[in-house]
Amino acid sequence: MPIIEARGLARTFTSHKRVVEAVRGVSLSVREGEIVGFLGPNGAGKTTTLRMLTTLLKPTAGTATVAGADLLRDPAGVRRRIGYVPQAIGQTGGGSDPNAMVTEELTLQAQLYRVPGAEIAPRTEAVARQLELSGLSGRLVKTLSGGQRRRLDIALGLVHSPALVFLDEPTTGLDPQSRSNLWDHIRGLRATLGTTIFLTTHYLDEADALCDRVLIIDNGRIVAGGAPEELKRRISGDLVTLLVNGDPGLASGVLAGQRGVRDIAIDQHTLRLTVENGEEALPGLLRALDAAALTLVSIQLARPTLDDVFLTLTGRSLREDSPAAPAAPSEPVTMAAAR
Amino acid sequence: MFFVRDTLLIFRRQLRLSLRNPAWVIIGLVQPILYLAFFGPLFATVFRNGLIKGAGNAYGYFVPGLLIQLGLFGAAFVGFTIIADWRYGVIERLRVTPVSRLAILAGRVLRDVVTLFVQAIVLVLAGVAFGLRAPLAGVLIGLAFIAVVAVSLAAVSYTVGLLTKSEDVLAPALNMVMVPLMLLSGIMLPLTLGPGWLQGIARATPFRYIIDAMREAYAGQYLNAIMVEGIAVSIGLAAVCLWLAGRVFVRQNA
Numbered sequence: 264m265p266i267i268e269a270r271g272l273a274r275t276f277t278s279h280k281r282v283v284e285a286v287r288g289v290s291l292s293v294r295e296g297e298i299v300g301f302l303g304p305n306g307a308g309k310t311t312t313l314r315m316l317t318t319l320l321k322p323t324a325g326t327a328t329v330a331g332a333d334l335l336r337d338p339a340g341v342r343r344r345i346g347y348v349p350q351a352i353g354q355t356g357g358g359s360d361p362n363a364m365v366t367e368e369l370t371l372q373a374q375l376y377r378v379p380g381a382e383i384a385p386r387t388e389a390v391a392r393q394l395e396l397s398g399l400s401g402r403l404v405k406t407l408s409g410g411q412r413r414r415l416d417i418a419l420g421l422v423h424s425p426a427l428v429f430l431d432e433p434t435t436g437l438d439p440q441s442r443s444n445l446w447d448h449i450r451g452l453r454a455t456l457g458t459t460i461f462l463t464t465h466y467l468d469e470a471d472a473l474c475d476r477v478l479i480i481d482n483g484r485i486v487a488g489g490a491p492e493e494l495k496r497r498i499s500g501d502l503v504t505l506l507v508n509g510d511p512g513l514a515s516g517v518l519a520g521q522r523g524v525r526d527i528a529i530d531q532h533t534l535r536l537t538v539e540n541g542e543e544a545l546p547g548l549l550r551a552l553d554a555a556a557l558t559l560v561s562i563q564l565a566r567p568t569l570d571d572v573f574l575t576l577t578g579r580s581l582r583e584d585s586p587a588a589p590a591a592p593s594e595p596v597t598m599a600a601a602r
Numbered sequence: 603m604f605f606v607r608d609t610l611l612i613f614r615r616q617l618r619l620s621l622r623n624p625a626w627v628i629i630g631l632v633q634p635i636l637y638l639a640f641f642g643p644l645f646a647t648v649f650r651n652g653l654i655k656g657a658g659n660a661y662g663y664f665v666p667g668l669l670i671q672l673g674l675f676g677a678a679f680v681g682f683t684i685i686a687d688w689r690y691g692v693i694e695r696l697r698v699t700p701v702s703r704l705a706i707l708a709g710r711v712l713r714d715v716v717t718l719f720v721q722a723i724v725l726v727l728a729g730v731a732f733g734l735r736a737p738l739a740g741v742l743i744g745l746a747f748i749a750v751v752a753v754s755l756a757a758v759s760y761t762v763g764l765l766t767k768s769e770d771v772l773a774p775a776l777n778m779v780m781v782p783l784m785l786l787s788g789i790m791l792p793l794t795l796g797p798g799w800l801q802g803i804a805r806a807t808p809f810r811y812i813i814d815a816m817r818e819a820y821a822g823q824y825l826n827a828i829m830v831e832g833i834a835v836s837i838g839l840a841a842v843c844l845w846l847a848g849r850v851f852v853r854q855n856a
Contacts, residue, residue, distance in 0.1 A: 319697060339700055342698060343700045347695075347698045349691050349694055349695070351691075355688060355689055355691040355694060356689060356691035357691050358690070358691040358692060358695035359690070359692075360619070360687070360690055360692050361690060362622065363615075363618075363619065367615070367618065371611065371615055372699070374611050375608070375611065375696065375699040375700070376700065377700060419695065
């Protein structure tokens with residue numbers, strides 16, 4: 264039984280006669296113990312989907328079952344079983360009150376989740392230790408550093424040991440060290456407690472580092488889903504760039520027939536090949552060139568990034584979010600591992 | 603049943619934050635105390651010269667007005683705190699937990715009533731220092747009225763705050779409503795001094811009935827038509843405000 268099962272979730276916002284379809288039919292399925300990421304540019308519908316799944320926003324269409332409770336019929340049941348950490352930037356902050364003390368916030372949270380009285384102190388201490396907040400109990404939240412405050416936000420979502428946690432852009436706005444630190448904590452959660460984690464991000468390295476599965480979302484729809492490596496391999500392919508001392512046309516002909524070579528582009532003496540499984544194909548390419556007595560001046564292998572995947576699917580780059588080409592029709596690409 | 607427990611949780615949290623920052627509690631008192639000290643004696647002279655008809659002594663007439671002013675401006679502006687909490691993400695954080703959403707409102711309103719009580723007691727004691735003489739029962743009844751007014755106004759303020767989520771909208775909205783209501787409630791001078799049309803408009807506002815009832819209480823008159831009117835209006839006002847607020851706080855979307 265998947266811990267999240269959503270079918271056709273949609274959300275439309277109407278204001279001042281303008282209709283914004285923030286989410287247009289998102290269906291997804293998450294197994295227990297998975298770390299799943301929603302990757303997409305700002306405005307893609309990540310936060311809106313998350314807020315629907317956590318009962319903060321009513322879907323305008325669609326149904327879902329979250330942690331065993333029906334989203335529309337038993338929102339209170341959903342709330343009891345999940346944790347949610349909002350994003351720290353944007354219109355609203357990450358959830359911690361700057362004027363409160365760290366222990367007060369953790370204790371209140373435990374009480375709100377109806378953690379039995381005797382367990383409150385051990386639970387808050389445990390979660391503080393887990394996120395390296397132990398020495399900070401008496402401090403006012405506004406005196407914490409950015410990284411500490413974000414860890415507190417996350418601690419607030421975990422104090423009741425939920426089986427499922429939603430993290431909205433967990434590391435946005437943090438310095439690289441805090442980010443990598445947080446990733447360790449997030450991985451640790453799944454490793455030690457088996458917590459299922461559903462996060463949103465617009466950072467490629469975060470999606471790569473943390474997620475078992477990535478759901479790429481653009482314009483309110485999921486355009487692809489699968490393990491990061493698999494998405495990169497299937498959708499983009501590796502890029503092999505080589506410089507030959509000789510007739511590039513001849514080289515192209517020799518290489519075109521090689522296994523895995525999907526595409527060749529010639530730019531004077533430089534050949535750019537799109538190859539499936541570049542590292543395995545490389546020896547074959549070299550041997551083919553050798554056999555044809557072509558001299559290879561240089562060769563380069565570039566792994567695709569999730570940005571390349573996004574570019575292939577939508578015609579835009581995640582980085583600049585500027586339209587590079589007319590957007591490709593976003594039809595969901597079903598991958599073997601995605602459901 | 604969880605509602606009571608949740609309300610107390612929220613109440614204690616709000617109280618703790620208030621105690622850590624008592625400046626606002628004190629600032630809320632400044633305006634009425636200034637009116638008491640600097641306007642009170644002027645009013646008392648006018649009262650004693652018979653221009654204002656009222657049972658009891660001058661301050662017995664004046665202080666209820668000040669208490670309503672305290673309630674009006676104290677309770678009406680609490681909406682700003684919920685906007686601030688919204689910005690920190692605290693409201694969403696609360697809403698995603700199983701806590702009763704009504705308790706999020708009730709806990710805050712309770713804290714505001716307690717704060718107002720403390721301020722009201724200080725104001726009454728100051729009034730006594732200036733010459734207020736009123737029966738204890740009357741003072742207590744007055745406090746009860748203030749509590750009900752505070753509940754109504756705080757509920758509305760939180761509701762508008764949560765709906766607009768913007769200080770830029772809340773502030774003018776509140777001022778637009780509060781100032782005329784205050785002027786039409788006879789806080790400073792009795793409306794009977796005014797022309798018929800003014801009294802007519804005032805009859806449509808709730809606070810004048812409440813102030814009149816409080817003044818009766820301070821004069822030792824507990825059972826008459828004015829008192830009954832005051833009680834009915836204050837309870838009616840609270841019921842409407844709480845119902846509205848309840849609907850906004852409980853609905854699915856923030």
